[in-house]
Amino acid sequence: MSVDVGVPESLIPADEVRRLAAVRRYAVLDTPPDGAFDRVAALAARMLDVPIATVTIVDTDRVWFKAKQGLGEDVTEIGRDPGLCASAILHSQPYLVTDALTDPRTVGNPLVHGELGIRFYAAAPITTPDGYRLGTVNVLDTRPRQMDEQGLATLADLAAVVMDELELRLAAMTTVRLERESRLRAEADQQRLQVINATLQRALLPPRLPQIEGLAAAAYYHTASTEHVGGDFYDLFALGDRRWGFFLGDVCGKGADAAALTSLTRYTLRAAATYDPDPVSVLANLNTVLLQEYVHDTPRYCTTLFGMATLTSSGLELTLAGGGHPPALIIRAAGMVEWLHPEGGDLVGLFPDASFAVAPARLAPGDALLLYTDGLTEARVAxxxxxxxxxxxxxxxxxxxxxxxxxxxxxxxxxxxxxxGLADDTALLALSVPPSTP
Structure with missing residues (x-):
């Protein structure tokens, strides 16, 4: 089915009707500026050393800027035709133009010959879990240049971060709407409310851990109450070059406030690690974001461990930073158990001058690392x-x-x-190195 939007047919995806429906589903068009997306544009410009970076959504006949770096405040949208972003959403992989004056796809583009004088353009699609490309994360320059595979992968990671944030916000908006309706139904809708909260909880945690060659990972989450969304969180994600970021922690509070804080914390940790994977820098970034976000509200804080794991031919090299969280456990294959405790790390989100400790470790074949929240150790036994x-x-x-x-x-x-006796939420995350093959 075609859509008549005054745009050349060559720039309209085959699934345009369903794609536009997905754009409407996320309710992001014409929304006010947002710090989370602005940080993505700023990170793209800084990490890829370009003067212009944008986060765009492709609408029926326009390209709307959700965030921008290096463009004037009055630039909020452009027409879908001349077609840089409109061309990029036709592809599932990053779209690259190294010299727009010589590339046949862009040689006649008015953005190339006009006031902006664009010569370089690279974009990664913002793709929904069901496969629709809403828009792009873009970087632009007024001079021709190259971009290697690592740069394109960074752009794709930032586009995935934008999609993660849209998914979290969609889940939160859905929950808020349904909670408002459920209050009108009182006891008749109590079971419905519990289902909604369970859905939101799943949205705040990774749906599944990645499969990693040379490393096994598993996690478990227990919510103490069926009436509240838990405040514990964990994640494991790729950083490239056989490096993996992981974290586990616990936010203060319960219910919607805890869910909002968990969403902000998880997104910020992943975004900060994409920019600088040093664990102490990641926690310092989160501390700054929480202080800025809740500057006029009751302080909101969390405890967390953030680590970077590097796979080597002989095992797993770890660097673990702590922010007021219980230590991790290293379970050696030979039967010994060691505490991995970055001593002295402050709670995250309370102090402007917070300091965070770091501890290195190495897992040999057969060894394992266990991270947990205090719901486990503070449970009551007989x-x-x-x-x-x-x-x-x-x-x-x-x-x-x-x-x-x-x-x-x-x-x-x-x-x-x-x-x-288990009265608190509890999250568990384990990493293990498979034993050596004889």
Whole structure:
């Protein structure tokens, strides 16, 4: 089916009707400036060393700028034809023009010959989980230049970050709308509200952990109450060059406030790591964002561990930074258990001059790393005492040599056994290096 929008047929995707429906679904067009998307444009310009960077949404007959760097404040949109962004959304991979004056795709483009004088253009599509390309993250220059695979991959990562944020906001908007309706239905809609909260909780956590050659990963999340969205979070994501970022933490509060803080925290950690994967720098960036976001409100803070893992031929090199969070556990294949504790890290989001500690470690084949929130150690066992660090260390020693999924399964059984003694949300994340093949 075609759509008559005054745009050449060659610039209209075959699924244009459904694509435009997806654009409307995210309700992002003509919304006010937003710091989260502005940071993506700023990161793109800084990381790829270009004077102009934009986050755009391609509408029926226009390209609308959600965020921009290096363009005037009065520039809010351009026509869909002449077709740079309109051409980019026809492709599932990054779109690159190294010299627009010689490239047959752009040699006649008015943006090339006009006041802007664009000579270089690269874009990565912002693609929904169901495959529709809403728009692009773009970088532009007034001189011809090259971009290597790493630069294109960075652009694609930033486009994925934009899509993650749109997904989180869509889930939050859906939840807020349905919660408002549920208040009018009172007890008749209580079960519906619980389902909505469970859906939002899933939206705040990765739907699945990535499959990584040479590294096993598993996670588990327990929400203490069916009436509230939990405040614990975790993630594992690629940084390129066999490097992986991972984090786990706990935000203050419950319900919608905790969900908003979790969304901001998870997005900021991933975006900061894309720009500079140094764990201390990542936590410092999050600290700054939380202080700025809640400057006029009650302080909102979190505890977290953020690590960078590098796969080598002999195992996994780790750098772990801590912000007021319980230490991680290293479970050695030989049966020893070690605490990995970046000592002295402050809570994240409370102090402008917060400091964050860092600790290095190495996992050999057969070793594993366990991150957890304090719902585990503060659970009550028979008799009313806390489960505590010592019991956790003893349980971990019995899991020596086990892969990540078996460690998480054993701890999940342990949490179930606590019954009513498990009163807080609990998140678990395990990484393990497969044993060497004889």
């Amino acid at each position: 008799g009313g005492s806390l489960f505590g660090d010592e019991r956790l260390q003893h349980v971990a020693a019995g899991l020596a040599g086990a892969p990540a999924d078996q460690i998480i399964a054993a701890l999940q059984d342990l949490l179930t056994g606590f019954g009513p």
